[in-house]
Amino acid sequence: MSAALILDACLVLLVLAVAVWTIAARETFPAIAGFVSYGLLLAIVWVRLSSVDVALTEAAIGGGATGVLLLGAAARLTDRAGRRPAGIGLRIMAGALCLAITAALAFVILTLPDPAPTLAPQAVAGLPATGVGNPITAVLVAYRGIDTLLEKIVLLLAVIGVWCLTPDDSWGALPAPWGTARQDDAIVLLARLLAPVGVVVGVYIVWVGADDPGGAFQGGTILAAMWLLVMMAGLIAPLPATSRRLRRVLVAGPALFLAVAFAGFAMSGDFLSYPPAYAKWLIKLIEAALTLSIAAMVGVLVIGPAVRKR
Amino acid sequence: MSLLRDLFTVLMVSAGGFCFLAGTAGLLRFPDALTRLHALTKADNLGLGLIVLGLIAQAPGPLGALKLVAVWLLAQLAGATATQVLARAVRAEGRDSP
CATH class of the missing domain: 1.10.287 (Helix Hairpins)
Structure with a gap:
């Protein structure tokens, strides 16, 4: 062993x-x-x-x-x-459902032929057409771009869902309790020291995503964490749901993705198809815009809806 | 030379692992929140430092070594500030004595 x-x-x-x-x-x-x-x-x-x-x-x-x-x-x-606590019936049902899913997954994995079927060679073979070196990024933004696009729209819907939870009289208020209470010196120090490093790391992870592990979602989440940290420290105020600037950032990524997808009709004759000469730059551009949008989406989801002032 | 380097790595990483073990024992055995935090951070910072020191000997070039040191520094920063925040929350709640 x-x-x-x-x-x-x-x-x-x-x-x-x-x-x-x-x-x-x-x-x-x-x-x-x-x-x-x-x-x-x-x-x-x-x-x-x-x-x-x-x-x-x-x-x-x-x-x-x-x-x-x-x-x-x-x-x-x-x-x-x-x-x-949930009732015994509900617990038994949840347990049975989990067991069924586990059993089905185990069955599928254990009955896979050896070697398991894979699309990896095709994914790697298509890389030159996309211009990126990381097959995962190629799958996410090029081969299965439509999934990624829809995923971002779902995230936008989640943001709208959270905003819908705002009581009528609090609409446009700053989401509490962020940045209102007097903050701990330790958090302020952490925000001042860590945020610049975190922003560089987040952007770096998006940038290397073209050729190495990394990408918009991972980098965007790091950027969101840094935004939240700086807000927690009270160094900047959270943006209310009515902020135009925030809304523009939220839709920037999905909007650009959609625009490029439709431009595909004109440029290379199909929805979401990139002209090979510009594929890499288009993918990087979409990733950059998506990163900002994802950071804003995750941040807004964590901040949550504004609550009634007491 | 390679044998000496490997020996150094094994020694340092083992010592680091021991520090984590001691910190965990403190976390489980110490009587109140503040002493538990103390055990955790002291042992973890030292433990991670020793592990990083051991791994630097195996790092592929100075850039790799620098990344390891950066990991250690960032973990120290996050650990130290999180502990401060936790300790102040404990004190504010008046639970700092058993």
């Missing part, structure tokens, strides 16, 4: 243990802490499977953004809502 196999086995056991612990945790906060650790451990699993792009996304979204969203949701839950 090699050292790598022992390491992987330990990792699998750890992931399973954290997953069980997260489900078994009775309080909301420990369950979220478990979920975040689970996401970070899963990121290591993806690295072990040589899927560094997925690992970066899992760490940024599964461990980071979702964890913060859940924490925000838990903080908003009053004693009235959410403290009531």
